[in-house]
Amino acid sequence: MSKIAFIGLGHMGLPMARNLLKAGHDLKVYDLVQAAVDELAAEGAKPARDAREAVNGAQVVITMLPASRHVEGLLLGDGGLLESIATGSLLLECSTIAPESARKVHAAAKARGIELLDAPVSGGTAGAAAGTLTFMVGGEAGALEKARPIFQSMGKNIFHAGPDGAGQVAKVCNNQLLAVQMIGTAESMALGVANGLDPAILAEIMRQSSGGNWVLERYNPWPGVMPNAPASKEYDGGFMAELMAKDLGLAQETAQSSLSSTPMGALALQIYRLLLKQGKGKKDFSVVQKLFVE
Amino acid sequence: MSKIAFIGLGHMGLPMARNLLKAGHDLKVYDLVQAAVDELAAEGAKPARDAREAVNGAQVVITMLPASRHVEGLLLGDGGLLESIATGSLLLECSTIAPESARKVHAAAKARGIELLDAPVSGGTAGAAAGTLTFMVGGEAGALEKARPIFQSMGKNIFHAGPDGAGQVAKVCNNQLLAVQMIGTAESMALGVANGLDPAILAEIMRQSSGGNWVLERYNPWPGVMPNAPASKEYDGGFMAELMAKDLGLAQETAQSSLSSTPMGALALQIYRLLLKQGKGKKDFSVVQKLFVE
């Protein structure tokens, strides 16, 4: 079992850290929100008063933060946390951030002799709690082999996407495609229902045909088609529309740096921003269905 | 075994008729192209000199034509074929046409005492040859039960989509979603590769994650990722881009009649029309990948 420091105990980080604890690791935790630290301390984790104290003595450091600026702000620069992490240790940066930002952190970690993996996750808070997250990992294959048992305490599928930053690239590609499929599914459902079809029957036909996708398998946006989907619970829970807008924004930043053309992804971002304007940012991202129904 | 008339022996109709023949049905066939009639006659079908002769004495009539105007032109109006089809017989209209057009033909058939099903297919020429087509059927449940053994000689999944025209509605919804997913997949693949990912690895990650869809399962648009996909054969074979443009046009007509908003489907249509302008209409619809790669 490893000595692990876990920094960032939000909706995702807290259940991830808990799974490491259950797996028997020696865990030190830190978050700006003291309650989250206390909660894990009550379950056996060692509380740290700041990030520096958390990483002191750790063989593995895991960070799970909201956005690029938090990650860069924490790790880089004079007095940045990288200076306090021991040479030779493993840093698993699990936040979803810009690939460019990830590469910057990789370079800085290398300069300090720290093995870094960018390892954003998919699977949402439910996957974090159940320990069934998917990790998309960028960095050295050797580092991934060392980290694999740690990842396996928190997730099910661990993919090596490629070199430094590749985990982030895979994540933005996947989530862009997911958003496109969600909107495409929602508008096709609405089109069929407006023309007389039963939503459950249409959903089943498309699921088994060439329109089949993950949204139709697990996450139908039409209320009542899947009793456990957010759509059937007034679009509460799940993956918030504002987080999907964030990921689609990262996709556009990534497209900007390669001058890639992504018409569907760009339109998806604009549609999610319309939802945010309507105050639906905290609802599950399948709430886009509502745009298409009277 | 039934006495069946089959009208329309194109890329899809010919292999469908052949499967009926193999199943032991008593088949009379007609097409404007004599060679197609001759080909099936050599295999045991009875050739007809015109549509009227074909349907004479038939218990079941199957039509497989290119577009709404051909179907309406053949069946409706003074001297239309409906006048020559026996009352009480079954008419399986398998063309992909506008739902509104299908409903018009349904009404006319009803007035003549003919049981009509609109039953467009998906699965392409490969599915037609293998007898694994999907039928999306609109009309009376009783008529579908009578027709089921006939459909099963040609296909695998037979869905009852709903009342008159519902088969066509289900088909346009499904194919709209398919087109959106194809373009979304193609642009996400290009985005990932332009940012350093290996196409096969990215494809596999998305396939197993929330970006998963039928395109990633069966029909990857990136050359070389799937050896048997049209993308790996210079985009030859498969489902032609111009046919996808036709189906997306039907989706927009359907949306027009219900004032439905389908931003992704509308954009997909425009993108396929750009491909047609570039002379790529006869290529498989996954050729959209080329738009996004230098």
Add this chain to the structure above:
Amino acid sequence: MSKIAFIGLGHMGLPMARNLLKAGHDLKVYDLVQAAVDELAAEGAKPARDAREAVNGAQVVITMLPASRHVEGLLLGDGGLLESIATGSLLLECSTIAPESARKVHAAAKARGIELLDAPVSGGTAGAAAGTLTFMVGGEAGALEKARPIFQSMGKNIFHAGPDGAGQVAKVCNNQLLAVQMIGTAESMALGVANGLDPAILAEIMRQSSGGNWVLERYNPWPGVMPNAPASKEYDGGFMAELMAKDLGLAQETAQSSLSSTPMGALALQIYRLLLKQGKGKKDFSVVQKLFVE
């Protein structure tokens, strides 16, 4: 002065007919709504009890109806109004309808020896009242010369767009471009204001620069920038969003028949349909601004 029959006295038709009356023409009028007929009768027009009575004895017939199906329903087929219009007379079809529909009516009129012009207008109810409409005319140049004085009683700019149906094509192209510019202006205004600019200053800069367009000249969608624009009157009056959606639908039908790619126009249609779903169809089409503002 001519003997004119005017059929269709809606928001546009009534003020147009009134201007003909003011110009001294001998006017017979008909509408399904008796109140509109009575209103013009009180001002000197001859009321007709049905369309047939209206055209009896007329040298010029003007029709101003909501959509293709009304125009075809009125004029074509057995017992259609064309049968009651005198050979050699002039028929000015001012409704905004599908070019294909206009061509059908042209052909039928020709067969009856009636000179038809398709002559849709732009300028809205304000232009209709002020007699400053724009007419976009399709048909024979000779017929247009005969009709010119009539058009001039109702409008200011009279364009000969080309042969049969060309008036309708010009209208849908113009209105598609107008919708694209309205949305483009609205989203650019919102972008600037969200980033700290004063809306009136931004509007003025763009108006005088390469972003300049008719919307910025006359019809700014941001409330308060132009005191007389619908935007400053809670988006009341003006040109209703649902009529713009209708015209954008005609543009897409026209694009369908030529397989033209119009990505901006297609997206504009989908955005207007979203507004209709939100119950804003009766508001002026500049209400699209609201989508982009919190």
Add this chain to the structure above:
Amino acid sequence: MSKIAFIGLGHMGLPMARNLLKAGHDLKVYDLVQAAVDELAAEGAKPARDAREAVNGAQVVITMLPASRHVEGLLLGDGGLLESIATGSLLLECSTIAPESARKVHAAAKARGIELLDAPVSGGTAGAAAGTLTFMVGGEAGALEKARPIFQSMGKNIFHAGPDGAGQVAKVCNNQLLAVQMIGTAESMALGVANGLDPAILAEIMRQSSGGNWVLERYNPWPGVMPNAPASKEYDGGFMAELMAKDLGLAQETAQSSLSSTPMGALALQIYRLLLKQGKGKKDFSVVQKLFVE
């Protein structure tokens, strides 16, 4: 007359500097490309060997560089050029860069007691040569009054867009709208022509109607409609498609920071990126017309 340092003598900067020279200013110039420096030296400017030498003794410094990174790289940081510019002098930063980047430079200049204006231009190389550029200026009104005579030596319209960065915001809003109008005009022209209209007639009708815009006034994208437009010269000269893609990218960055929804602008960017993939980046941005014509 002022002592002016001009840094950045590219396609825009060189003719701008020349106009300052003609107006009688005492001009010192620098560029990485020696030939550009020599060319102006031959016309009376003082050549500088580096940027530091150029600004030495200057009352006014003008920079005209390709992108944000060049501006930040030149001016900011340890040893940045701001350290060599005299307190109390005026810095006119005319490059088109991200508003956020402009605000960063403003803050650094203020800390050094330098009055900075962000002042991007529109009007292209032709406007730069003719001295008819439009300046969109962000910063203090007092600084603008001091700078006005300098701007007037190079341009015609000088707008005060608002506080620090507002010039850049106005520019990206304007150019986003311009791109939307260009594409909207191009696709509407193609739609009309595909349906039988003469391009010159359609262009004139829309120009005088509610579809009217700057593109139709000055810059028609259909070859032959305007003899002097780039479209009539094989899309050479003018404003390169790749520069429009750059500006649309800045618009999207700006939208990202305010979470603004700009569906038309986002789609325009994707369409320009498709053109870049097709190798048309160096052509005038009206080359987008070609996408819509067979």
